[in-house]
Amino acid sequence: MTRTTFLPFAKPTITDKELNEVRDCLESGWLTTGPRVEKFEAALKAYFGRDHVMTVSSATAGLHLALLTLNLQPGDEVITTAMTFVATLNTIEHAGGRPVLVDIDPNTYNMDLNQVERAITPRTKAIMPVHYAGAPVDLDDLYALADKHNLTVIEDCAxxxxxxxxxxxxxxxxxxxxxxxxxxxxxxxxxxxxxxSHTKEALDHMKIFRFHGISKDSFNRFAKDGSPFYDVVAPGFKYNMMDIQAALGIHQLAALDGFIDRRNVLARQYHAAFKDWDVFTLPQGPDFDHLHAWHLYIPLLNADKSPVSRDTLLARIKDYNIGLGFHYQACHLFTYYKNAYGYKEGDFPHAENFAQRAMSLPLFPTMTDADQQDVIDALQIILKGS
Ligand SMILES: Cc1ncc(COP(=O)(O)O)c(C=O)c1O
Incomplete structure (x- = not known):
């Protein structure tokens, strides 16, 4: 098999709708937070069926703002998973808290709620689950635990x-x-x-910190009937979304259900292709009723059945013009977290095992069945020699 173009593990779907909306936005002369952000936020409210929704410049910014609503004091703890992107932990630090890590359930790759319960102390203020790769943590069990211990839940839904x-x-x-x-x-x-957000109070708090601690929308400040004067009620951040970004979001959100459908088709096709491969342990969702978003399709390599190591596989598949992703290293083994909290190898064996064996196969809505067959064929050659 020879591909003439490189197949990345992920690629956004951009159509004429997004291109035209961005062009219109640029031509309108209003580039930063403004009417398109307002329109996008209204669409998000409708999508979630919630009243208190706001956009931000990144999920990292959003997690930081969410954690600030807890008013964490030195020594206050937030329980999260060792297997996540490091933004989850870093933002706890930025908000003045102490990340307390737990291991994952090796089947779902999500935080193990039994371990969360054991990690709760009088200093615990919140639980921060990550719905890993698009597989949900069991919300019934999660919120039952949070209610029992009077804890806030901040869900990392990145x-x-x-x-x-x-x-x-x-x-x-x-x-x-x-x-x-x-x-x-x-x-x-x-x-x-x-x-x-579940409350207006929390959203209002986050809104103020989203933009310099200024007590009103900057958008109104520059409007014809707005006033240029404002007050600052807190030393806030600059975490607002631009209209150029919202121009994309308006059309992406409208297409999202279709994106998720296609992701599910591709995930099912990977499952079918690999079902008899003993070299892989395949990703599975949780064993309750759910719709997996398949943000990532992550098989684990069974080293004892594989002719090559995971790292060699990640490198060698590039010869076939295919890119695999890797999500993620176990966070407790990063230098900062080892030094700050004394974490060490062996603390979270399931997260460590996952990090040694995981790879993210190409999966995105515009990937064709032929692209997917190329991935399967390249893996077949590298892992099975034919
Ligand atoms: C689990 C998780 N949390 C948070 C983030 C941060 O998202 P963003 O890049 O939008 O700041 C990421 C990004 O990859 C992530 O994977």
């Missing part, structure tokens, strides 16, 4: 716009959810994200 848990869309229920619109995610605004 992978999971479009995911449903027992018939409920993530973001439609619960405390605070933060979504990412990075180009590799299920829909994109370039960089960007959004926050869904």
């Amino acid at each position: 992978h999971a716009i479009g995911t449903e848990c027992k018939g409920k869309r993530l973001g439609s229920t619960g405390h605070i959810q933060v979504f990412s619109f990075h180009p590799n995610k299920n829909m994109t605004t370039g960089e960007g994200g959004c926050i869904v």
Whole structure:
């Protein structure tokens, strides 16, 4: 097999609708937060069926703002998973908290809720699950645990716009959810994200910190009937989304259900192709009713059955013009977190095992069946020699 073009593991779907909207936005003369952000936020509210939704410049910014609502004091703890992108932990640090890590369930790659319960102390203020690769954490069990211990839940939904848990869309229920619109995610605004909040108070707090602590929308400040004067009520950040980004988001959100459908078709096709391969352990969703967003399709390599190591495979498949992703290294083994909290190898064996064996296969809505066959064929040659 010879591909003439490189197949990346992820690629955003950009149509004429996005291109025209961005052009219109640029020609309108209004580039930063303005009418398109307002329109996008209204569409997000309708999508989630929630009143308190706002856009941000990234999910990282959104997680930071969400954590600030907890008013964490030195020594306060937030429980999260060792297997995530490091933004989940870093933002806990930025908000003044202490990340307390737990291991993953090796079947779902999501945080193990039994371990969460054991990690709760009098200093615990929140639980921060990650719906890994688009597979939901069990919201019933999660919120039962949070209610029992009077804890706030901040859901890192960076992978999971479009995911449903027992018939409920993530973001439609619960405390605070933060979504990412990075180009590799299920829909994109370039960089960007959004926050869904259960209370107006929490959203108002996040809104103030989103833009310099200024107590009103900058958009109104520059409008014909707006006033140029404002007050600053807190030392806020600059985490607002631009209209250029929202121009993408408006059309991406409208297309999202179709993106998730195609992701599911591709994931099912990978499952079917690999079902008898003993060299892989295939990803499975949780064993309750759910809609997986398949942000990532991550098989684990069984080293004892494979002629090559995972790292060699990641390198060698590039010879076939195919790129695999890798999500992620186990966070407790990063230098900062080892030094700050004394974490060490062996602390979270399932996360470590996952990090040694995981790879993200190409999966994005415009990937064709022929592209997918190229991936399967290249893996067949490297792993099975034919
Ligand atoms: C689990 C998780 N949380 C948070 C983020 C941060 O998202 P963003 O890039 O939008 O800041 C990412 C990004 O990859 C992620 O994977």
